[in-house]
Amino acid sequence: MKKRVLFYVAGIIATFSLQSCVSNYVVSTPTNYSNEYKTNAKLASIDNKKLEVAKAQLLNSFAQEKAAAAKSMEAAIKKEEIAKAIRFTQKIDEILSEAESYLGTPYRYGGMTRKGIDCSAFVLSVFSAAGMNLPRVAAAQAQEGDSVEKEHLQKGDLIFFSHKGGNRITHVGIIESVDEEGEVKFIHAATSRGVMISSLNDSYWGPKYRFAKRVLTPEAVESNFANN
Known part of the structure; x- marks a missing residue:
């Protein structure tokens, strides 16, 4: 009888122990997954x-780099434009300096030296030196x-004349200056006094003026600059 009672008691204890283990296992597992899910959601949000x-x-x-690059390019373009303008101005000064070095040179028809020169040879020699x-x-x-x-003439332009009227060109000079009042002065090899500076307001040269040409341009200067 005692043995049977002890057997029942042991069975009851074992049953309660097993239920306790199962209960603990089931409860603890969902709780851990729930915490892990919440933690992952929080991390994803962050x-x-x-x-x-x-x-x-x-x-x-990227925007800052693009703006900086655009600003740098703009500065480079502006710098190059200034450099071109300087080269163009220097080329004009170079030509006029060469032309003025001929002042006083005697006129000689067909002549091409500083001992004697005609109008077209003078222009040719000056521009060739440049x-x-x-x-x-x-x-x-x-x-x-x-x-x-005529109202847009500038230093370095060529101006052409006709001594006998009409459109037959017989004389050429290089514009040396244009003042604020619009007076145009040019340097040329005149038959009377050789290489000299005259004004288009002159009563002799004014009526003989026909037209002007611009052979010295920024593009021409740049082309010449690139080839040297």
Whole structure:
């Protein structure tokens, strides 16, 4: 009888122990998964915010780099334009300096030296010294370059004349200056006094003026600059 009672008691105890283990196992497992899910969700939320911040920073960095590159390019273009303007001005000064070095040189028809020179040879020699080629005679030089209206004349332009009226070109000179009042002075080899400076307001040269050509341009100077 005692043995049977002890057997029942042992069975009851074992049953309660097993239920306790199962109960503990079932409860603890969902609790751990629930915490892990919540933790992952929180981390995902933090990662998305960081991602958006990083994306915004990257876009801002690209925008800054693009703006800096555009500004640098603009500065480079402006610098090059200034350099071109300086080269053009220097070329004009070079030509006029060469022309003025002939002042007082006697006129000689067909002459091409400082001992004696005619108008077209004078222009040819001056521009050749500056690295620019022109035809030998005035009529052919008049075919070069771009036409320029009288009110837009500037230093270095060529001006052409006709001694006998009409359109037959017989004389050429180089504009030496244009003042604020519009008076145009030019340097040329005149038959009377050799290489000299005259004004288009002159009663002799004014009526004989026909037109002007611009053979010295920034493009021509740059082409000459690139080839040297």
